[in-house]
Amino acid sequence: EPEVTQTPSHQVTQMGQEVILRCVPISNHLYFYWYRQILGQKVEFLVSFYNNEISEKSEIFDDQFSVERPDGSNFTLKIRSTKLEDSAMYFCASSAPLGQGDGYTFGSGTRLTVV
Amino acid sequence: EDQVTQSPEALRLQEGESSSLNCSYTVSGLRGLFWYRQDPGKGPEFLFTLYSAGEEKEKERLKATLTKKESFLHITAPKPEDSATYLCAVQAFSGGSNYKLTFGKGTLLTVNP
Numbered sequence: 001e002p003e004v005t006q007t008p009s010h011q012v013t014q015m016g017q018e019v020i021l022r023c024v025p026i027s028n029h030l031y032f033y034w035y036r037q038i039l040g041q042k043v044e045f046l047v048s049f050y051n052n053e054i055s056e057k058s059e060i061f062d063d064q065f066s067v068e069r070p071d072g073s074n075f076t077l078k079i080r081s082t083k084l085e086d087s088a089m090y091f092c093a094s095s096a097p098l099g100q101g102d103g104y105t106f107g108s109g110t111r112l113t114v115v
Numbered sequence: 116e117d118q119v120t121q122s123p124e125a126l127r128l129q130e131g132e133s134s135s136l137n138c139s140y141t142v143s144g145l146r147g148l149f150w151y152r153q154d155p156g157k158g159p160e161f162l163f164t165l166y167s168a169g170e171e172k173e174k175e176r177l178k179a180t181l182t183k184k185e186s187f188l189h190i191t192a193p194k195p196e197d198s199a200t201y202l203c204a205v206q207a208f209s210g211g212s213n214y215k216l217t218f219g220k221g222t223l224l225t226v227n228p
Contacts, residue, residue: 004158031214043159043202043218056215091158095214104149104206104216106158 002026004107006092012113013082021077021110023092032075033093034067035106036060043091049075082114117142119219121203127225128193136188136222138203148186149216150179151202159202162188193226200224 005024034046047057095104151159165181178189204216
């Protein structure tokens with residue numbers, strides 16, 4: 001069964017450092033997303049990406065965050081200067097075009113710990 | 116703003132004891148209501164999508180139903196391996212190319228042997 005792959009599974013970084021979280025979405029999906037889940041809280045939408053541009057972003061997704069699809073397979077989330085409150089599980093997801101099945105699949109996540 | 120409320124927050128069952136989880140939602144035009152299962156430290160695992168009131172879907176011991184205001188996830192004769200957090204999420208129609216999900220806080224289900 002097709003899956004969304006995320007690396008690394010766990011990243012520890014010092015406050016103020018830049019991190020890049022990587023994702024390989026399902027190959028025939030066209031919509032890509034990042035979500036995060038702070039420990040004990042709900043899964044929250046960060047950003048959606050379609051046709052090589054951001055289609056929507058939440059209030060959480062400020063100037064410290066950016067996304068990129070540098071090639072035909074990878075989708076990355078960059079946090080420029082990490083804060084303690086950025087510590088969370090970050091999930092990448094991808095979905096098929098409307099009308100082509102449910103196809104909304106999440107990866108296993110990257111646990112980001114900012115110290 | 117889309118909102119999803121799940122109840123109860125936690126549910127403890129004995130193996131074989133059937134029950135239901137509730138998901139109430141408010142959304143400006145529902146495209147789909149999703150149920151996911153999440154194990155500790157893992158990503159959400161897709162279970163069902165429901166699109167219109169009256170729709171039902173089944174998978175093994177799970178059955179999801181949808182009305183205009185809420186969805187239920189019925190679990191029949193649960194086993195310990197059904198223990199997980201069950202997440203409900205809604206997806207609204209939008210004019211653009213965004214199909215984000217809005218999640219509830221989830222119901223933590225524990226099934227004791």
